[in-house]
Amino acid sequence: MARIAIDMDNVMADLTQHLLRVYEQTYGAVIDPQQLNNVPEGSAFPEGVAIQLMNTPGFFRGIPVMPGSQEVIKALAEQHEVFVVSAATEFPLSLAEKLAWLNEHFPFISWRNIVFCGSKTIVEADYMIDDHDKNLRYFKGTRLLYSAPHNLMITDYKRVNSWEEVAAWFAANEVATV
Template sequence: MRRSIVAVDMDDTICHLVKRAIYHNNKEFPTHPLQYEEMLDWNTDHLRHPASTQEVFFGRPGLYEELELYDEHVVEEMEKLHEAYDVIIVTAGQPKSVAEKWNWLQRHMPFIPFENFFVCKRKSLIGFDLLIDDGPHNLLPALEAGRKVLCIPHPWNRRQREQHAFPLMDSWKNAKERVDQLLQHP
């Protein structure tokens, strides 16, 4: 019998990328500070300093290895999901960030094997039964394809959450139970 495939995003789903990138942005450009709550779109139009580009904001060497876990439950719940389902990590990444992301994943979740680590911006190209993600550009195509989703709420997906009935998961506490419920009900 085939096990269900649960695809899990990395950035701002199992770890905090934007908050850490904001920290470094504000340290480097103190005259043009950013705030997490102001991140209302899934782009970098919010960058205020002319030298703060998307490449600078997300491209700082070592950034992806220093990210904090999403919360205190994420590792335990990911391990439970890994034992029950085929869990794949599906993360967008530039070539120079891939090794950092893999290193972070192995430090925090070494039970995820390399063959379950996919670098892919267009997640709709991957086969899965359920997607856990924060990006509306991934959640909407999954829903349109008839797949289950769990949305990690952030300011940049607020508008889409208001327009679409995404099931939300604002904490990893009891995530396995939430996934079980979603996958058991058509």
């Protein structure tokens, strides 16, 4: 049985699309998703706006689920020890919202398998699926980079572009039969 650490934002939860939608609803302006490619997360928005939106009560509660994530994570959790690991303390309002979101969309994940932290350098697992180099860089296990606009130029890790690719990778590597 393997231990798999999975990030939330832009991995399980479609933070990018939600941020674009909330920005448009709040400011009446549309940002072309292509403008997000290869720039640091949040940098395509006017100065400080992305942080301001993410610090708004209710923001994290309304993020859509990443397509395919529920089915694949459930299948992985049936065979392995799956932990959701989120650097949620960066946005203190997100803690309760992320927990409620997980309980709604991933009810099969026990509260014991949810880790809210500041730095993921303490995470010990066999596998980590994350969208940020800063979280994968010091991880000692197998690192899977989940594609997001801000990481398209990173080539240091095995890249997965969808949850279907995650399932296929684990199946091909005989880690799980998904």
